[in-house]
Amino acid sequence: MKKEEKPVVVKSADRVLDIFELFAEEKEPMSLMDISRKLGMPASSTYKILQNLQARGYLETDKQERAFYLGYKLFEIGSKYLQNTSLSAEFHQVAQKIVDDLNESVFLAIRDGGNILYIAEKQSSHAVRFVSHLGMKLPLHATAMGKMFLSSLDQEEIRKLYPDEELGALTSSTIHSYRDLLSQLEEIRSAGLSFSQGEAVEGVRCVAGPIYDSSKQLVASLSISIPSARMDDELWSRAIEWVRQASRELSTKLQFQQ
Structure with missing residues (x-):
């Protein structure tokens, strides 16, 4: 019997989806540290992902650039x-x-x-x-x-x-x-x-x-x-x-x- 293959999980992609799901649940703007803490992710890698998502229009920031929220792209x-x-x-x-x-x-x-x-x-x-x-x-x-x-x-x-x-x-x-x-x-x-x-x-x-x-x-x-x-x-x-x-x-x- 052929062993069932497990789906391949790409960690970085998983983290992006975790961020989107977090915003959907919280429904409020969040800071870098809020997101890092709630998802148990290192602040440095969280920052890089957030910057990437912001550059692509999937996230936006307030005037002080401290709080992130879902962007127009979604x-x-x-x-x-x-x-x-x-x-x-x-x-x-x-x-x-x-x-x-x-x-x-x-x-x-x-x-x-x-x-x-x-x-x-x-x-x-x-x-x-x-x-x-x-x-x-x-x-x-x-x-x-x-x-x-x-x-x-x-x-x-x-x-x-x-x-x-x-x-x-x-x-x-x-x-x-x-x-x-x-x-x-x-x-x-x-x-x-x-x-x-x-x-x-x-x-x-x-x-x-x-x-x-x-x-x-x-x-x-x-x-x-x-x-x-x-x-x-x-x-x-x-x-x-x-x-x-x-x-x-x-x-x-x-x-x-x-």
């Missing part, structure tokens, strides 16, 4: 994977129904640190419309989908994103007060929907809803964008109802149960 890989999963396929089916009814653009995004990352869209046929492109990023606080993600965070997590309480402006309508943002997030938590009034793009209004997975985690957000010139009360009301319905439908597809 989110980028995750978004590319997500585009090929059932969520993307289900989104296109739902979005097509919305476009058929409203003829307005529909978008799907995930969170990428302090930004949203557009991963799917279904455009309207109107000449005047908001056009994104896959992989485009916009600040969380300036977008309806971004504010939906912010509403899922506690105040400590939000504070880490805006340590100086400074909110960058994309337009003259972008929310600029940190206190106003916190107040708006409370309203979003109560309503279950979020809105943008020309805050990312002048003259474009958006409504966004949450998409949850089976573990009740907010994993994506769906939005409808409508130029103000085409807006009326009936269209806006129908868009809001579509976002509610589509968000529930996509969450159900991901096995979410309230």
